[in-house]
Each structure stands twice: as C-alpha cells, then as structure tokens.
Amino acid sequence: MLTAEGRCVILPEQENWILIGMMGTGKSTVAELLAHKTGKRLVDLDAEIVKAAGCPIPEIFERQGEAVFRELESVVLARLLEDKPLILATGGGAVLNPDNCRLMLDKGWVVALKADADTILKRVGEDSNRPLLAGGAKERILRLLEERKKAYDFAHCTVDTSALEPEQVAAHILMLQRV
Numbered sequence: 001m002l003t004a005e006g007r008c009v010i011l012p013e014q015e016n017w018i019l020i021g022m023m024g025t026g027k028s029t030v031a032e033l034l035a036h037k038t039g040k041r042l043v044d045l046d047a048e049i050v051k052a053a054g055c056p057i058p059e060i061f062e063r064q065g066e067a068v069f070r071e072l073e074s075v076v077l078a079r080l081l082e083d084k085p086l087i088l089a090t091g092g093g094a095v096l097n098p099d100n101c102r103l104m105l106d107k108g109w110v111v112a113l114k115a116d117a118d119t120i121l122k123r124v125g126e127d128s129n130r131p132l133l134a135g136g137a138k139e140r141i142l143r144l145l146e147e148r149k150k151a152y153d154f155a156h157c158t159v160d161t162s163a164l165e166p167e168q169v170a171a172h173i174l175m176l177q178r179v
C-alpha cells in the first residue's frame, strides 16, 4: 500500500512473521499456534528442506554433510519467502548465512525466541532428529549457544520462552505484533 507521502508500507495482515532462535526454543511449536490464530500460512523451513531433499534431516547431515544442508536451507528459504503472508519457523542455524538474515529482514517481521541451556536440554536433549546434538547434547548445546551468542540479535524483537508455555509465547508475540 502507498501512503499519502508515497511511502510503501506492508499492512500487518499481509506481512510475514519469521521465527528464529536456537534449537528447542519452540519455533516450530509456536509457529503452528500463530498460524492458527492469524490465519496466515504455516511454513516450517526444516519440513520444506526434508521435502526438497526427499530424506530426513539427520540423513542429509550424515550422507552429504552440514555444508550441503546449509546450501539447501538457503535455497529453500529464498523460495519460501517469495510467497506471503507466512508464519515461517526457521531452523536454528538458518541465521549463520548473513544473506539469509538480510533476506528475512527484508521480507518480514523477525522474532527471535530464546531459552536457557537447561530448558533447551530438557526440550530437545533426547531428540534424535537433531544431528548437531548427537553424542553429547549438553556440551553441544552449550557450545552452540556460545558460538551463536550474537547470531539472533538482528531480530526486530526477542521473547524468552524458558518460563512460558507455547500458548503464552504465541500470545506474547501477538501482543508485540508490528503495526
């Protein structure tokens, strides 16, 4: 829409909402709730990668390595963001490529979810679907949190999910929504 001053603004109901954050912060779970509440289309980047590759994420890592996974992640992200309005749950490492971060900022409202290490461990420590945690979840979570200390800072806003139920996180995001 063009404003009286000729500025182009995206109406809130047409805007993409993009969730970023470490594994286990609840992006996929909360995205589903937000899609239900807003009527926007739900897209989970990991699920789309699995469709594109034709095999589960641990298998992509095992057979082709993380670098190939990251390339696929960037290609699929760019394709998904050609559409709108979406509620898009990204994977925790999608922010490692600065081009992806720029694209997300350009294409939507970026919300970072965070949680402390113990909470993340409790939520995903036993999950065999997250190859980066295989063979020592606690140490790997601590290391990733350290490596990615600033990786999610580019978001428009951040919600700490450690002490919140998914419904509370979704309600909080709806309250913060950009207008």
Ligand SMILES: Nc1ncnc2c1ncn2[C@@H]1O[C@H](COP(=O)(O)OP(=O)(O)O)[C@@H](O)[C@H]1O
Residues within 6 Å of the ligand: 021, 022, 023, 024, 025, 026, 027, 028, 029, 030, 089, 123, 124, 161, 164, 165, 166, 169
């Ligand atoms: N706020 C929350 N409180 C408790 N458990 C949660 C919360 N958010 C997510 N979970 C649980 O944690 C696990 C990982 O959530 P998920 O949405 O897959 O996280 P992400 O996509 O960020 O890796 C799931 O079992 C989910 O049910």
Ligand SMILES: O=C(O)C1=C[C@@H](OP(=O)(O)O)[C@@H](O)[C@H](O)C1
Residues within 6 Å of the ligand: 021, 022, 023, 024, 027, 028, 046, 057, 090, 091, 092, 093, 094, 129, 130, 131, 132
């Ligand atoms: O943090 C990461 O590098 C990853 C997070 C995962 O998604 P979630 O954040 O949804 O668990 C998935 O994309 C892959 O296992 C790699």
Ligand SMILES: [Mg+2]
Residues within 6 Å of the ligand: 027, 028, 029, 046, 089, 090, 091
């Ligand atoms: Mg997820």
